[in-house]
Amino acid sequence: MSNTWPTCTLALLLAAAPAFAQEAPAAGANPPAPVPWSSLAPEQQKLLSQYGGQWNSLPPARQQALAHGSERWLGMSGEQRDKARERFSHWQSLPPEQRHALRGRWQKFQALPPNEQARVRENFHKFQQLPPAQRQMLREQWHNANPVQRQQMIEHARERHEKGPMPRPSPQASRPQRR
Numbered sequence: 001m002s003n004t005w006p007t008c009t010l011a012l013l014l015a016a017a018p019a020f021a022q023e024a025p026a027a028g029a030n031p032p033a034p035v036p037w038s039s040l041a042p043e044q045q046k047l048l049s050q051y052g053g054q055w056n057s058l059p060p061a062r063q064q065a066l067a068h069g070s071e072r073w074l075g076m077s078g079e080q081r082d083k084a085r086e087r088f089s090h091w092q093s094l095p096p097e098q099r100h101a102l103r104g105r106w107q108k109f110q111a112l113p114p115n116e117q118a119r120v121r122e123n124f125h126k127f128q129q130l131p132p133a134q135r136q137m138l139r140e141q142w143h144n145a146n147p148v149q150r151q152q153m154i155e156h157a158r159e160r161h162e163k164g165p166m167p168r169p170s171p172q173a174s175r176p177q178r179r
Contacts, residue, residue, distance in 0.1 A: 035063040
């Protein structure tokens with residue numbers, strides 16, 4: 001049981017990572033409001049108990065991120081929590097350089113406009129639906145390409161996306177005509 005709380009807390013922090021990755025508020029914007037410990041539900045207080053003694057000294061943005069993350073964690077099913085723990089365990093096993101690179105990519109993604117984020121998600125889901133051999137082939141092509149070739153690949157994909165799906169020829173058009 002004692003191993004569960006650190007894991008839950010770490011998974012909670014991972015769930016709150018998007019809140020940490022947001023840009024600093026613009027000048028003149030209202031700073032984040034502190035979250036009183038007493039405003040947290042008893043389940044949240046239990047989950048965040050290791051922060052209870054120092055809660056008031058945490059920056060308000062961190063309090064908000066932890067409160068939001070604890071809400072998300074408590075709203076997850078057991079299966080979702082298991083997957084979150086698994087992802088966090090994988091995250092912890094990554095070398096620091098790879099974690100740094102992933103954080104940078106996440107921040108770059110967060111800086112995209114919502115329509116671009118949606119397109120990236122859509123393309124990711126399409127990629128996941130490809131057969132493993134095709135995914136591997138595409139990874140290798142990308143890995144072996146130089147920066148100019150990669151840019152060409154990106155532009156080609158954008159053009160294909162803007163044109164929409166290619167129409168398939170009708171079965172009658174592919175048959176030889178009888179005379």
